[in-house]
Structure formats: structure tokens, C-alpha cells
Amino acid sequence: MTDFAQAVQDILAAGQRMDNRGWVPATAGNISRRLADGRIAITRSGGHKGFLQAADVITVDENGKPHDAGNRPSAETLLHCQIYQQDPSAGAVLHGHSVASTVLSMIEPTEALQLSDYEVQKVFEGQTTHDATLAVPLFRNDQDIARLAREVAPHFGVMPAGYIIRGHGVYVWGKDMPTALARLEGLEFLLACLLERRKLGV
Numbered sequence: 001m002t003d004f005a006q007a008v009q010d011i012l013a014a015g016q017r018m019d020n021r022g023w024v025p026a027t028a029g030n031i032s033r034r035l036a037d038g039r040i041a042i043t044r045s046g047g048h049k050g051f052l053q054a055a056d057v058i059t060v061d062e063n064g065k066p067h068d069a070g071n072r073p074s075a076e077t078l079l080h081c082q083i084y085q086q087d088p089s090a091g092a093v094l095h096g097h098s099v100a101s102t103v104l105s106m107i108e109p110t111e112a113l114q115l116s117d118y119e120v121q122k123v124f125e126g127q128t129t130h131d132a133t134l135a136v137p138l139f140r141n142d143q144d145i146a147r148l149a150r151e152v153a154p155h156f157g158v159m160p161a162g163y164i165i166r167g168h169g170v171y172v173w174g175k176d177m178p179t180a181l182a183r184l185e186g187l188e189f190l191l192a193c194l195l196e197r198r199k200l201g202v
Ligand SMILES: CSC[C@@H](O)[C@@H](O)C(=O)COP(=O)(O)O
Pocket: 025, 026, 027, 028, 029, 030, 043, 044, 045, 046, 047, 073, 074, 075, 076, 095
């Protein structure tokens, strides 16, 4: 199987998994995988990520330009390209719109969601104990993706392999698709816990 064919399988399976968990409502979310030759396999813009077909995955260069000019990649392709440029170890990027990430990022007055005392924090690199604090940065939503990317830029190297756009959703990445999926699942679990606690007022 070619690297691209494997990436297509990875992306379709990730879309189904994210849809099953309720993280990609309507046409929300986008998914990509870096190929060994440096190209990026990414979802087309606008499709439902739970029902992706092989033809819904296309390739772009490191700047987000589609190799076939007729293809329209995800509207947020630049955010994926930025992650691959800033983190050479990144091999897969996932973006979803869960209820917890949307609601918590809208009501949090500070610049980050602080997660501590949770065992599951350890899905993120550098988190070796529940005693540590995982600070997931929050960025203002912006339809100008290049401007949004400039807001995110200074945080690489400081933030964990994930961030949240307010009222919008999460970006998470990892060295490969299983790692990115595990981080997304871990982060969504933590956000769900935080939301429950806010509802309980504790
Ligand atoms: C349901 S609207 C969501 C979009 O505006 C966007 O945020 C999104 O996540 C999906 O965009 P896409 O261009 O399909 O990758």
C-alpha cells in the first residue's frame, strides 16, 4: 500500500471515530496526515467527516497549496500546515468541534484552560504525573485563518500538542494518527470532566 493510500485509510477511520464520539457535527472538523515525501494529505472542505470517501482526501504542499488546483482543501488548511512546520515531529493533526471545547472556551475568562489532578493528563508529552498542570491555550475565533495562525505562532514550543479556538473547537496533533487520536480522546475526556465540574459548581 502506498503512503498516500495508508493516509487515506487513517483519515477515514479518524473521521468515523470522531463522528461516533459526537466531535464533528454537521460538516465541522478537519483531519490531516503528513506523508513521508513532505506532502500533506488533508480532508476536502465542506464534507461530513463521519462519511468521508477516499476521494474526499487530497494533497497540499507545506504551504497549503493543493497539488491539483481544482481541489478545495479544508478552509483551515493553514493551521494544519503551521503545526507541521512548527513541530517537525508532528505526523497527524485533528480538529473537532465538541460541546465541551466549545462551551468551556466561551466561558473561560483567562487565556488558558488549566487541567490538573487528572490522571489522563499523561496522554500529553511532559505530563508524567497528575500533579502537573496542563495549560491548554485559548485563542479568539477568527474567520481570517492566516491572522489566527499568527496569534497561535508564539505558543509553539510552550503549549502542549493542542489548543482551543474559542467558541469553535480543538486542534490536537501527534507523531502519527494513533497518537493524535489518543490525545484528542484524552483532551476531550478532560474537557468533559471540567464541564461536569462547572455544572456542579465545584
Ligand atoms: C460546520 S462549519 C465548520 C467550519 O467553518 C470549520 O470550522 C470546520 O471545522 C470545517 O471546515 P472544512 O473547510 O470542512 O475543513
